[in-house]
Every structure is written in C-alpha cells, then in structure tokens.
Amino acid sequence: MTTKRFVSVFAVIALAVGALALAGCGQSTTSTTGGTPAAFTGAALVGAGATFPGPVYSQWAQSFVKVEPSAQVNYQAIGSGGGVQQFISKTVDFGATDVSLIASETAKISTPFIQFPTCLGAVVVSYNLPDVTKPLNLDGATIAKMFLGTITKWNDPAIAALNPGVTLPATAIQVVHRADGSGTTSIFTKWLKGQSPDWASKVGAGKSVQWPTGQGGNGNAGVAASMKQTAGSIGYLELQYALSSGLPVASVKAPDGQFVVPNVDSVAKAASDLSFPITETTSILDSKVAGAYPISSTTYILIYSDQTDQAKAQTLVDFWTWALTKGQAELGTLNYAPLPDSVAKASIAELAKITVNGTAVTPSAAVK
C-alpha cells in the first residue's frame, strides 16, 4: 500500500520535472540566436467568440501543439457577441464571430485589423417522418410557411407539389426550434427572411426570435432529441450535427431552381465566390454558384494587424496559416466544410498584413 503510493508520488514528481525540463528546453531554443537557427516553438494565445466553430478551433489547437510545442491556443466559445466585444476591448489575441463586423462595431475600432473566414458550415432542415424514405425536397417559401404554422399538415399541396411521387402522410407538422440564442438560429432566420416577406414582417431574423409555433430544444442535441421523439416534427440543425444524428435532411431549392443536398461539397461550392475584404454585407447565403447549398455560412477570425509582441504575432501567423492549409484536412472528420482553395489563399494573404512594430511577419518553416 505505502510502497504503491510512494511509487505513484514519485511518478508524478518525475513527470513534473520532465515537463519542466522540456519547457525549459523550449525556452532556451527560442532564445538561442547564434549558430543554426532554432525552430520557433510558439507562444500562448487566447481567443474567444463564436460557438459554431468551437469544436474546430479546439481540435486545431490540439493538433498545432505537434507543430509548435509551446503554442497553447486557448479558445473560449462564449458566443459571437462576446467575441467581438472582447476583440474590441483588446482582452484577447484573436476574436471569432459568425457574422462579419457591422459598421457600428468597426467604428469602435481605431487600429487596423484583418478579418478572414476559417471554415464553412450550414444549417440543414431535418424532419421525422418514419414512413417517408425518399429525401424530401423543400423550398424557402414552404419552409417559412411550415415554421410560421400556416402549413399544418405534411400532405399539404405545397409540399406535395415539390415532391412528385412521394406519398406524404396526413400527420400534423410539429416545429422544433432552438430554445437557446444561437448563431444557427441567426443564419436560418436570416435565410427565411430573404425567402418569405411574411417571415420578414412577422418574425424577422436574430439569434433568438419569437417563434410563432412549436417547442424549443437546448442546443443541437436538444432539438434532435425532441425531433426523434415527435413524429411529424421538422427542425433545423447544424450540418455537422445533422449528418451524425441520423435524422433525414431535406434538399433545399437553390436560387437557380435546383434542389441541393446539404453536404460538405455543396457547402464548399457556396463559398467559392466569396470576395475580400470581408464587409458587413459579405454572406454566402443563397450563393449563385451552381450546386451550392443555399443555407451555408462561414465564420470569421478577427486579428489586429499591428502587433507588438514578437512571439505572439509569430504564433498568430503560424497558427492561422497552418489552420488555413494543413488544418483544413481535419475539417472533414468534424463534418465542417473546408474553404475553397482560392478563399483559403486570400485568407492567407490577409494574414500577411500582420506586422510587429512595423516589420512584417512571415510564417515559420514548420507550417509551410
């Protein structure tokens, strides 16, 4: 008993000493300037903001430690609003937001900054109709009417017209929406607002809205759980959640009249005509590109371009350059869509604007 405890205590001490020694090595390599140039090992970064890319940023942070061992990227998914607020008050090294900065927000920022997308996602319309096996086709006007409660039965002529050959049940439509304020709701209602004048006047768009009908679930998991238990339910989920939840997803009518299945490819297409610089009106909703999923969205990172701390600036450039190149390959497993190459390249070009006391920062060799 006592020897066991002694051994475990010893092991802990040994580990701690080892870790300290490693950390010490890390620091000494960065400070050596003479001889062969030692590899840069990174500095700690703090970021905060959107919850939607939260899983991606934490995954990237974990993987990036293998590239630069001392780069501890601490991302707090506190919501886009909080991220912008903390970015403006300069309490974080980078901010993250699902909605590009609006004029009243940029007015509060006196120093130059860059804004670029990092990954793509989408909101999918999901439903629970056990007897319908073929994926349903839906368009914006019909989805709006279902969520407004003006179409109440699944065999409504408006739905039947979009789905020739599908036998629709006379089940009542049960709307399930998010109860918590969320970027997903914001994207979905923003899209509905553009699709239906009725939606625009009666409900509008926002992170939380006054739903005319239905029940609310907490988060994607809460919505999915309620949908699975309610026959005839319709709801909206984040792409990555819907694909792993096993619920059927509807194909949505794009501006060119085609019905598009939401998946990683159709979402990537939506971003292919994204243009820089990112402004208040930048949006990939209802993209005109053929085969693009209409309810697609992207998420942005905010960084001040005139940095003062050399190590932090180098880590910022390295981390995001890595995320926009090698990091994109990790998105698929998380069911987010990678940026199209052209957009990723344009984002990296934005990163080149970062300077430390006037000197440009070039990405380290390790991330190229």
Next chain:
Amino acid sequence: MSEAPQSPRTEHDAETPVRRRLRIGDSILSGTTVLVSVGLVALLAGLLWVLEQGAAPALMKYGLNFFTSRQWDPVNDRFGALPYIYGTVVTSTLAILFALPISVGLALLLNEVRSKLLRNPLTVLVDLLAAIPSVVYGLWGLFVLAPFLNKYLAPALAATLGKLPVLSALFVPTPAVGNMLNAGIILAIMIIPIITAVTREVIATVPHDLREAAMALGATRFEAIRMAVLPHARSGIVGATMLGLGRALGETIAVSMLIGNGLGISASLLAPGYTIPAIIANEFREATSTGMQHSALLALALVLVAIALFLAAASRLLVGRSERMGS
C-alpha cells in the same frame, strides 16, 4: 458587554492572563460574526442593486406592460414577462402538489417504522436522490421520463379528466415532448428529498408523550398521527415546503429540458411552457447588447428574486402564525 451577568468572582482574578485571553477571543468572535452578517446583508443588497441597475432600462421602457405582455420578441425589441411568470408559478405549484403528500408520507413512514432493515436503506435512498445533479435529472427526464409520460400518462389524462367539463381545458394533449406537467413531475422528484429530510427531522422532535397520550385516549395509530404528531410538526412542514418551493422556483436546466420552451401561454398542462430561469439560461449567453433583450432578462431575474423573497416572507408569517395557534 457591561450588561453581562456578573459571575461570582472577585475583582483581581478577573484580570488573570487566562481571563484576558478569553476576553480577546470573545471580541474576535463577535467582531467576525458581525462582519460576516453585515457582509451577507451587503451582498444581498449589492446583488439587488446590480439587478436593478441592469433591469431599469427595460422596466422604464415597458413599465407595467412588462408584467402583462405576452410578447417576447428580441427582433422587434418587445418584451413581456407574463408567459414566464405563469410557467414558473404553474410548474412550482404542480411540484408542491405532487411532492408534499409524498414527502410527508415518506417522513412519517421513516419515523414510524421501527424495522431498521426497511428504514435505513430508505433514508439513504431519499438522501441520495438529493445528491443527484439537476442536469442528470434533466437528461433522464428527457430520454426516459418524458417519453414514458407522453405515451401513457398524457393520453390517459386526456381520456379521463380531459372529458370533464371544467378540467378539459387543462388536459388538451399536444404531441410536444416537453410540457408543463412533465416539468412539474421532474421538479416534484427533485424536491421530495428536501421536504422529506426536513419533515422527518421535525416529526422526530414531536414528544413521545403526546403520541402516547393520544393512544391512551383510545386513538388509533393514524388518529394519533393526525391529532398529535402532525399539528405539532405543522410549522416545520411549512418551512420544509418553502425550502422545496425555493428550489422548484429556481431550478433551471432540468426544467428547460422538459418544459418544451414554448412561447406564449397555454391553459393545457400538456402544452409546452417556459419558466423564468429557463429563458434566462437559454437566452442570456447570446443576448444582444444593442436592444433591450439583455435588460429584459435582468428584469426577469429581478422578478424571480422578488417572488422568492415574497415566498420566504410569507412562509415566515405562516410559520409564526401556526406556532402561535399551536401553543
């Protein structure tokens, strides 16, 4: 200090070092307790002040309308608290209605049963129920209790009580997973351990003479409980109920998972509802700072604190009255 009764001792031994040290200890103790109690009052005042500051813009803008409006529209910046006050009151009332008889019964059982074989495991079980985190109750409620209730209890209620003339409005079924009845039931399960534990302690303090006197007068066991035990324990049971009600009012996550988070007011207990803690937890994180949403949520918090303080005061009055009646 000077009012302290003089102990029979002479002048000089009062000034021995030991005495002096004791006196220093006394003053440290009284100083700390005064500091802590003043600090507590200051904390409560500070909390109310911060809430009031945050809530003021919304309360000024909407006035009394805030308490009577059914709108909760962050997009158009219109906010009313009525559906949430309604949902909070209904679910808490349901919880007390279900939990009180069960808890008092349980407490009596735990006191009356002499067999340790039954009593000890039961006591431990009830105490364990109190230790389960509310989010676990919420998960269990969402995946186990709600499907069960929706499949069996709701149709049964709709088919029986729902057919009666007046009660029918209360039992109009909806296919929603979450509803006010489910939330009330999960709350009842959560507050049963609290009410039971306190009631059990109170009943244990009822003098044995009282019970034996009743028995000696020819009362049955049930009559002895009804006439001697329960009246004596009444104030304690009221206090226990208020403790339970306090938890029911403030419970957030489990209720939010089971109530359906539906906007508006529905008379039916089988329809989704919403409570004050649930909407605060759901919307605060992403509340917009440009409009009134932030302020309206703080105003709701203020309303919740007001309801809780009112209930605490009312329970003190009730306890005081029943004690006077009892003596």
